[in-house]
Amino acid sequence: MLAIDYIEIPVHDLQAAKQFYGDLFGWTFVDYGEQYTAFSHARGQGGFNYQEKPSVGGVLIVLYSENLQETFNHVARYGAPITKFIFDFPGGRRFQFRDPSGHELAVWSEQ
Template sequence: MATLEAKIIHTTIARDWREVYAFMAKPENMPRWASGLSSGLTRDGEDWLAPGPLGEARVRFAPANDFGVVDHLVTLADGTEVHNALRVVPNGDGAEVMFTLLRQPGMSAEQFAGDAGWVAKDLATLKSIMESGKTGRKMGNKGNDSRIDYVEFNVSDIAAAKAFYGSAFGWTFTDYGPEYCEFQDGRLTGGFTTTGPVGSGGPLIILYADNLEDMLARVEKAGGKIVKPIFTFPGGRRFHFADPDGYELAVWSAQ
């Protein structure tokens, strides 16, 4: 049987290899850094479903292991199977992540080089996430048990969400690829993602303001829609607004 041309793309990450593996081994984290899965993954038994321009692909990941193996088998809509070999190994106090790219039959040299470039870009995104230490939810840290730890918004346009919340509330942001952005308000951390359906509803998120009238003006200037003007409630006053994607939030003040 003929062999295929292979290229190993790798990156060095300054973080314990076990932590890198733990993050990579969770399929739900892959859309944050693997551009080929940026449309999101939906669990279907032992497999995960990934929508794409050529139809829905079925992905099966290697089971949890102690050897840093994050291999996954991708079955395309036409039945073609692609085995992606992805490994994490210790490199001193850090980690080395390696992806073995195979040149598939009929693939031109230009296409092969293009795929290699995309893999290198994905690994660079992974490196940025891991070395920033901001890998999303922090469940596992002592003191976080039973506490609200993270808030996530499904949005239609990350740039628009950043513009609104940055203008209205002064939030800061860290981008993790085209489908995910982390926000910080100085106390709470959360994320904007385009990998899920957009819609209002769910628990009401309430922010605080020292000057309620000033905050209402800032929200309106940034493009928010006031759905409940300022009213009193036990403990203070508040108003409700809808952001550009339709999420309803509230702002309250003790004054």
């Protein structure tokens, strides 16, 4: 069986992406030249690759939080645009927001 092992997110500003994800979620980074930064977090890893005009609106990246309301408050205080406020769905609740490159992400929890 195959599983998703690594995600690459195209961004137009590596520094802004690192600050955004580092400040909000505590992700750590390793730079590989001027156009690529790897990231890691408690449940996996991935990378940001520089693109002058990254396409948006494709795959939705869904993050997990043990405390959805606390994470929502943190994201909102940070100033990330909220695109969908907390809502229920079968199996849990979630909200969605945009990063500095315009990608929409979701955060979900069973609670």
